[in-house]
Amino acid sequence: MPAHRSSARAFVLSFLLLSLAGAAPGLSQPKSGAAAERKAFNAVPGPDAEYLLLSDRYTLRADGSVVHERTSRLQVNSYLAINRKYGESKVEFDPALEAFEVVTNRTVLPSGQVVEAPANAVVDDLPPAAEGNPLWSGLRRKIIVHTALEPGAVIEEAWRATDKPGALPWVDFTEAFLADVPVRERTIVVDLPAGTPFHWRMPAFRGGEPERRRAGDRELWGGTFRDLPALPDEAGAPLRAETAMLVASSCPSIQALQQELNRRVGGATDAPDTLTDLARRAAEKELTDDGRFLAVMEAVAAAVRVTPIPPALQHFRAAPAAEVWRLGVATPLELAVLQAAALRAVGFSNVSPVLAASESALLDQWPALAGLDRPLVAVGWGGAGLRLYDPVTPSAGGPLELSVSPRAIVSVFPMVPDAAPVRPTVAAGRSLTIVADVGTDRKVRGKLVFSASGFATPHSALLRDPSKLAGELAGVLPDAKAANVRVVALARDLATLEAELTATLPEPDALGLVRLAFPGVPGGVNEKLPPLPAPDRRTPLLMPIPQTESLQIELTLPAGWTLASAPATFGSAGRGPVWFSVGAEGTRVNLSRSIEVARRLVAAVPDQLAEARSTLVAWQSPVGRELLLRAPAEAAKK
Template sequence: MKRTATCILLLAVLFAVSAPAQSSLEQGADAVYLDISHEYILNPDGSTIYNYEHRLKYLTNFSFNSAYGESFIVYDPEWQTLKVTKCAATMADGRVVNAPFNAFNEVLPQWAAGMAPYVRLREMVVTHTGLEKNAVVNLAYTITTKKGFLPGLMGSVMFGDRSPIGRMTVRVKVPSGTSLAAGMARVDLKPVVTAENGYSVSTWTLEHIPLAAVEASQPPLASFLPVLLFSTAGMEDLQRHLIGDESSRYSLSPTAMSLAKEITKEKGSWIEKALELRAYVEANVGLMNAELPVLGYRAMRAQEVLDRNAGSQLDRAVLLAALCRAAGITAVPVLTAAAHSLPTDVPSLNQFTNACVMCSCESPEGEMVFLDPNAPQNGPALTRSAGRNFLPLMKDAKITEMIGLRSEASTLEFDGDLTIGDDGKVEGTAKVKMTGGFDFSFAKEAAPGSVRTTLVKIGQGMRVTNLQTDFPKNGTTECSANVSSGSPLADAAGLVRFALPGAAGGLGDLHLSLGSAPRTTPVDFGFPFREEERWTIHLPENISVAIMPTPVNLKNEIGEVHFAFSQEGKDVKVVRTFVLNVPRVPVSEYGSIRSIVGTWQEPAHQVMVLKRP
């Protein structure tokens, strides 16, 4: 009896210690992972085993009706075998419901539909049963992969999710004596290394991981959550795996060579030719948008991609590189990471989620551009990739962190000269200059429409005529136009509202809502920039300024904002300047960015109030 009472007391103490931490994780969450386990094993014969398991507690109706009612496991049967080893729900009253046979349905992944080269891929859809509030689902499965699917045992594991995690464990087992490179981003978490039956086992564990909230202008989760990269391969192994037989990889038939020349025959510069080829691949070759790790980072030959008229991101990058080479342009596919600030010394392919093409041409300037064949592109493909790793598919290449644009390299300048006539009608001219991240040199046909969206908002609405666009050099777009109101300005009790909208593509188009609530994740702007708007407004004798705005000069570590208002006679001049020094704003500096953005967004700085006598 005493032994029983002692056990009960110990359990009560353990529960009292763990319950506060558990309840704090559950607060505001739809579900909570009680634990998640990833295990990666390299067998002596080069094959690999991946064991996954989680226990997920459902807290709301949304969690089991929408968010976590099913699990999806994608694999390649040509290289891999899948076995679901456990799928059961423990209901709130303790009853255990094992998943029935028809809870497991193998289908073709949606993104592979109609893509003949990849109809072999499969997705196991696991439908969870016995779900209710406070039910716990235990799911476990194993994927065994043949040697050669990847150049070694490697992975990228993110410690965090949209739901909180009580405990997360990653185990990497390699035969004793096998070299294992590993690195953590954003936390200094060291592995516990043990020996186990001829294997060296490295284990990383984190506990009480809060949920990653959904917030406006948020970068990818892997850009601010802890990420583990590991690999048993070296850079030479990656290069052999990615490059293969380069002569056959990029070889094109005479018909395809003629196609490349036909597409580019009316284009002058090599950059214009490369852009035309990029547009052709994006528009005419179907995209099978699977994650690259699912495909083992293996690409088809360029000619095969063209013949089949479909391919993955990497396939389309290989085809674009081959077409560029056929047009006399030096080109090589490049793998890029979506996340920022990952280790560059760990040769793990799993960090790379996208593929583009790096192009250059023999010239004194040594110009180079990055083209993305998998998405619409206004400017250089890696404009918003500062701090992300990339790897060219070429011999002796290294994993390198992309250098971002400086704020002075991306500018948005707007000049408006407007005259309000005695009849209340408005007419004038407007000029816009865009460089760097704002430039439309890579999508020239899109520039006029973007600029027009700003000009029509001036005053109380404008008609835009004689809109002209010029590209004086690569990386710079200049537009000019005439504007007129067509009808007199309307007033309310003698007051006239006259809008001075921000330039298209600038801070105003980001629709940032930086409220007073605490921020838990970074704010992602993509790249640092400078935006400046200069207005000159000529007033008639019967209209004057009703409210004289107060000048603003605010500067902090993140950026600065300035607002100047002056008047000489009937000429009013307004100058607004916004400078952002960093591409991403950490949580610790949220107050600073909220201050300068909030000041920029104040109505008094966006609208001028005039009055009639």
């Protein structure tokens, strides 16, 4: 069953309360400020909402159709839950392959009265991701509106979605085991013909192993779990797929998974002549295989508009490449198909669209279509092994094959033996050093040296436009420009770039001070750090992928200029997650700072949260990231 059937509820009720007592003179007014304070009304103690029951049942019928039945009883306890979050349910589906019906939509009031929702409380809509894509305009989103809501009411909802025979080859689904509110009773049942291969995986949830029992010629997998805690949507939290997402499938093997993906996508990969012509024109301008490959990828990506329909909503199918190319609009999976076809047309034979699952997936042990939500393009690069590229932004970031697990991908076409996955052999890191002189006119002239390793290496960007990258790096100084850019060394996982730079310091303020801030290396760790975690945080904290980063700024000041910042040092270089040093020797001012991210997923336990918080606080401390320069009086007057 596709993984896109997740109920998102959002409902807005607008009403106006007119308080004559607060507006008309002469009526009694509270005298105390504390007494006049108004708190948000919440008629029922406890969380804003709570699932009394959340149940999913999947049935594989003899004709090959798969039925998914969802039943829930949700108690809404506050107007926040009613007006903003749980007033309606939304379910996306494909009417060409699925039949959808609402079985129950009613509200049980606190008084016990049952209010049935009217027939027009269920409407069809187009999924937002499909807007502007005529090839997938038949997709639908069912909106189930809940009525007669008040604090303490219970929404009783049930719906049934039936995949037609052949829509999916097996029972295959993902389900979020935990919700953003507490769940008193969580039930998942999978009903299969006896002897059907089946596996279920939820590594991050304790007690998540299914029960298995025989019922005549059927086997029932699953179980009931009680009093599950909420997993709220806190800032900086990982996707539920990385924490408490159940992946279940009756797919028998990774080979069967690859064959099925080939059956669904492989027939749609023939390149039309105009696509081939575009690829050849893009490739002939380049001198290297790296350049030709990226030029073709970028040319195809620039020629179509991408609509973010996930592979699951497509039932892991792609529209024919010729039709996609004619209309000029594609899903990410179809864009990967177009790019692979174009690359084959210019001589890259060992290339294929691939789908990747979450980092924790182990498709060789637990194969499943469900969870394959990230389309990529894979190419066998001779003895260098497999390379992975994002179809939408092929030149952005570092080598994906060094951060995406080879056990979490499956290709549309079999890759030849020399395309074995490559695992990281070099630790990931970035380093930027700037040494420059400051003139009396505040002009800065100097040199920058940038080094990168592992998946932090911007290999494609260095190939396609090193001057652009050098300009972004020089941007740590105000009004900076890079010139005479040289790529000194370049491998897939190791690179060095040098450039000359010029910049202009801002004018001194009224106090004669020039303020400079250096958060980190552009494009590095600083752009991916989460917010500071609260001590009572309930969800894990997602940090950047483990790596190191260092930044060193050395400025030689003109006569009369001094460092106004107090010299500061924190930690020790090479020891601990954060180190910085700010100081001066004569006219030479130095700021050095480094960070090491050792753990990507920080558990929501006090000691790990405290460690992560101290790391973030130290790295973001103004003392270690700012230079305060004092200009002489005559410079300040100018």
